Amino acid sequence: MEIPYTVEARPDTGIYNAKVGIWLFLASEVMLFGGLFSAYVLLRVGAEPGTWPHGWQNVTLGTINTIVLALSAITTLLAWVACKVGQFGKFKFFHACTLLFALAFAVIHLNEYHEDLTHYEIHLTNGLIADGHMVENNLKEDYVIIEGRTVNDEKLLYDLRSQKVEESEIKIPRSEIKDMESYGPWHNTYMALDFTMTGLHLLHVVAGSVVIGYLWLFGRKMWETDPARFTNRVEVSGLFWHFVDLVWIFLFPVLYLT
Amino acid sequence: MDATVQQFPPYRKEDAPHAHDEHGHEHHKPGFWSGYVFSTDHKIIGIQYGFTALCFMLFGLFLMLLMRWQIAHPGMPVPIFGPLLEKILGQPAAKGIISPDLYNSFGAMHGTIMIFLGIVPLAFAAFGNYVVPLMIGAVDMAFPRVNMASYQAYFLGGLVMFISFFIPGGAAQAGWTSYSPLATSIPTHGQLFWIIGMVLLITSSLLGAVNFIATIIQLRAPGMTWLRMPFFVWAQFVTAFILLLAFPPLEAAAVMQLMDNAAHTSFFLPTGLAVGGNLAHISGGGSPLLWQHLFWFLGHPEVYVLILPAMGIVTEIIANNTRKPIWGYKSLVYAVLAVGFLSFIVWAHHMYLTGMGTKISTFFQATTMIISIPSVIILTCLFISLWGGSIRFNTPMLFALAFLPMFGIGGLTGLPLGFNISDIHLHDTYYVIAHFHYVVAPGTIFALFAGIYYWFPKMTGRKMNEFWGRVHFWCSLIFMNLVFMPMFAQGMAGMLRRMADGGANYSAAVNARGGAEVIGGLSDNIMALHVWILWAAVALGVAQIPFIINLFWSIKHGEKVGDNPWNSTTIEWQTPTPPPHGNFTREIKVYRGPYEYSVPGHATDFTPQNEPPSGSPAPTVATAH
């Protein structure tokens, strides 16, 4: 029993089954990320004026990630083209690049999460606010050391683009700390959106890498018995990967640049 | 390879003479696990979905009975099952009495289970999986392994939901709508389980939707043009699109609520939120309305997911049992497409009382009224189809006929809810409960019963018992109406939803001042209806027993029938019974529309879609089957 049009296109639609399937799935993914983006717009438009953060993300790392992902999109396409011209070795090369770029993206991004989670906003008993990266937080000691600054108005912490921030090492006795919170998703809605949207995106990066990795590792067998079908699989997984890049194309400016 | 003709193996080797001498076909006899549990065959998966869904629906019915007891006799221990509840659930069911929190969890889970674990899997996944590939002449779904994965995701989601009853703190208690901030403030992990369960169920539906759409687009047999497809396939096609595009925003919202619950974010938690009198330790800045918008963006299209497959089933059965074509096939098709499209832009009629302004409320009111037009067109076509028909009143037809007025009542009672003015009075009352139960219970569920009785012979080669089918029908019809009709009165009198004491706190009896009835209180007559409803609900539950027994008994002992016992024109009946792996034993080519009944001058009163026109050669290699 063989299902028709798994490889060759159906004449009236001009497409093979898996391609229909992946585009339908991508349509649902547009709605998924669309839901998140609509949440972003709504929460940002509804925020108190002056409380929406600017410049909290590391634009350099974000730009590098954008370039890395764009490169991976190119290598994904070229891997598929290599299959179309029958050059399996080229396919292996280009998708190896894709996987390396994906790894680089993930590592850089996880590093950004780490930076966020070690960045603290500390409310002091004297009414001031200390804000910076945790350098030393030894529980046996009665102080913490951060690399940052002290401000008297929380509003100054929001728009980092419009100020020059002078950072220095500050030692704070624990007795002066009223409360202390890291820049995790709990910190404010902007961080919540950032972690959730980029987190979901990262999950998609991982999922895409798993699929491409599977084809890369175990593809030779199908390539030798049914190269057209294998090429289609490469194309379909490539389309998913390109979508992942597409989402980042909007995530990057929305979270890093605006 | 001729690209215009599907390549089928001309026949199964097993069917050829002396085929049993040949061997070495690995797919010939799969073992128990790969044949019934990890099957990729759409028929097995359809049955898996159906069986699981029916079990969950029975569980949901049971939850409802417990709730109706509490409403009619608040604070009294549940008879028979009270000690059992106490044993299983502990403190929330102390002394066999359903505590308010437990009532709330029953309410939330009854809704969730019936919709997402019961009706959608049964109407869409079970019937769709079994019948759609057969109806379009395909060998299977386009992606069989994705199909298996979608069932497994559903099963896991159901398991997570079921387990949530037994964790400390109990199951989710914030309604099937899980509104924030309540959903984040309730001190139970049941809410987390609910979200995780929903994510699994949404995944299952998305995979299923992709499969259905791709199959219908790509795997129609030669000659099966779009306008020759049975209406059931159109209904499933639109349903799949609705699931595909409407579920993801809810998934996004569920992820955000998960973050609120587990990571202390404030997506939906407003600044200044106080829980239990204390300021919550959250960042604030969130919006509870955002959850509502994202939820109902799915929530409204979801109700069309519940009704469209039912309409499809009823159409097939009516055509078959009136022995004449459906009136207005093209109107039906355009109407169902319109319903699917419009269903995406009506959602905020569930939110009229959230303080929305008049402009936006008017917009949603307008689209809500407009969407009633194609719905009425569909119902009208079905009614007109009965005119002049030679009606056979078998059990499937009885259920299908009852669907029409029952859905009519449900639909008409939706109109005052769709107008934002009258909705001010009716929102969140029992009127709403009566409205949507009329559409889903004597509406969709009747259609699903009809479908089970109708397609049972194709699955098993036997008919279900007709007498007990009629008993099931009449009892269900009468008791459904006795349960839900009084609720319209209760709702109009102002009785609100989700009250664990059945409204006792608001009743005139409790609030009487010096013997005088309080204006706005619930009168004794209205409160007395609770007891009647309880008895009707119990009777309704009992009425399902003959159905359950009939279902299992008939598998082995029902009246044996041939491949096409209803003399139907659609091609799912052109297979052996039960259909083998690969479905058809000869090449399928479609020559005509789906409802060629009583064609003048024809020898028989039905012509199957794949029967060659007289004078044409038969398709190659038909077996003598």
Place this chain on the structure above:
Amino acid sequence: MSDSHETKTAAPVQTHDEHPVDFNAYARRCGFIFVGILCAIGLMLWISYLPGHTWALKSALILVVAAFNAFVVAGFLMHLLSEKKMIYTVLGFTVFFVAGLFVLTIYAMHDFPTGTQMH
């Protein structure tokens, strides 16, 4: 499994339409596309760091550039520009619904009954 299709050779079957594929031509096109993407990224960065404009204006401009970037990726890398009508139709409906989700939700949360708005 008694499959009836012929075993394919290692030579690729051009499963869609067109003209034979020239790898180097494709690679060159990809180079241009990548340069285009880099330009878009640079432009967005430049707009973002422009002093003296409101964030609303800058965001709008940046999103326009991002949309162009997305068009390039979708159109060329996903070859959506040469895709079949059916795919377009599905995506068209999707875009309509996502737009509805955005617009109607935001409108709904900023429409107030007369006289009830606090500020």
